Amino acid sequence: MLRALSVLGARPRCRAPCQLPALLLLPARGRKTRHDPPAKSKVGRVATPPAVDPAEFFVLTERYRQYRQTVRALRLEFVSEVRRKQHEARAGVLAERKALEEAAEHRELMAWNRAENQRLQELRIARLRQEAREQEQRRAEEKARQAREAQAWAQLKEQEVLQLQEEAKTFITRENLEARVQEALDSPKSYNWAITREGLVVRPKHKGS
Amino acid sequence: MPRYELALILKAMQRPETAAALKRTIEALLDRGAIVRDLENLGERALPYRISAHSRQHSRGGYFLVDFYAPPTAVESIMEYLSRDIDVIRPNVVKHPLTQEVKECGGIVPVPLEEKLYSMKKRK
Numbered sequence: 295m296l297r298a299l300s301v302l303g304a305r306p307r308c309r310a311p312c313q314l315p316a317l318l319l320l321p322a323r324g325r326k327t328r329h330d331p332p333a334k335s336k337v338g339r340v341a342t343p344p345a346v347d348p349a350e351f352f353v354l355t356e357r358y359r360q361y362r363q364t365v366r367a368l369r370l371e372f373v374s375e376v377r378r379k380q381h382e383a384r385a386g387v388l389a390e391r392k393a394l395e396e397a398a399e400h401r402e403l404m405a406w407n408r409a410e411n412q413r414l415q416e417l418r419i420a421r422l423r424q425e426a427r428e429q430e431q432r433r434a435e436e437k438a439r440q441a442r443e444a445q446a447w448a449q450l451k452e453q454e455v456l457q458l459q460e461e462a463k464t465f466i467t468r469e470n471l472e473a474r475v476q477e478a479l480d481s482p483k484s485y486n487w488a489i490t491r492e493g494l495v496v497r498p499k500h501k502g503s
Numbered sequence: 504m505p506r507y508e509l510a511l512i513l514k515a516m517q518r519p520e521t522a523a524a525l526k527r528t529i530e531a532l533l534d535r536g537a538i539v540r541d542l543e544n545l546g547e548r549a550l551p552y553r554i555s556a557h558s559r560q561h562s563r564g565g566y567f568l569v570d571f572y573a574p575p576t577a578v579e580s581i582m583e584y585l586s587r588d589i590d591v592i593r594p595n596v597v598k599h600p601l602t603q604e605v606k607e608c609g610g611i612v613p614v615p616l617e618e619k620l621y622s623m624k625k626r627k
């Protein structure tokens with residue numbers, strides 16, 4: 295018997311593939327399973343149920359009937375209470391009042407939202423107008439500045455042209471070529487001088503060229 | 504037209520010949536479409552070294568500066584003409600220094616003198 299019991303611990307658990315009941319069937323030698331055919335000695339055997347005591351039977355049925363009646367009444371009572379509560383929550387007086395209040399609040403909030411949007415829209419419009427004005431101003435300033443610069447540039451160029459015209463009077467042409475050549479030969483120039491930081495010109499004291 | 508400067512070294516000659524040479528030079532410039540601004544004489548002086556030009560050696564020369572406006576294409580022909588002229592020792596045409604923009608002087612750059620003394624390559 296112990297050896298039979300020890301097999302319990304050694305067996306690996308495999309619940310999913312095979313369908314064992316919660317309690318493991320103790321395999322004992324010689325016992326029949328339901329799939330085995332009955333024995334020859336049991337041919338013609340009629341199973342007789344045990345005899346019924348009428349008084350006990352009556353008492354039993356009465357008690358069952360009362361029990362079930364009570365339980366059913368309680369159950370119906372509870373179920374009806376729950377359904378009533380649900381109905382009141384869905385369509386009762388309080389619920390309607392609350393729905394009305396919520397609708398009113400919603401309307402109020404929507405109105406506030408619209409007002410807020412309106413206000414922000416006005417602010418936005420004002421801001422955009424301001425920005426447009428500023429941009430216009432900046433553009434105008436930029437144009438003015440460019441115009442001033444162009445004018446200054448034109449004036450500078452004019453000055454340069456006038457100066458060049460003035461200098462052109464001293465240029466050498468074929469007419470005054472001879473005179474200029476003689477004049478140049480008469481007056482030798484020397485660039486061999488230096489200047490101090492204070493602005494004094496320093497020339498070399500020539501001993502010879 | 505850009506402004507050029509002709510630094511001319513003429514042979515040491517007598518005054519009329521120098522005048523003739525200058526006149527010839529300036530006329531050549533004017534023929535090539537230049538506008539001569541000014542002619543400066545830096546004097547006749549000893550050259551820094553003996554220069555050979557047109558199979559002759561010179562040790563004295565007259566320095567002249569001609570600043571003129573000319574088209575850039577004419578400079579080459581001017582140089583060619585001046586190199587053929589036997590009275591000219593050395594012609595030089597450069598852009599006029601007054602037209603160059605004045606750059607800010609960056610000061611003396613410190614030079615690593617050690618590198619100049621011996622080579623810094625790694626030796627075994």
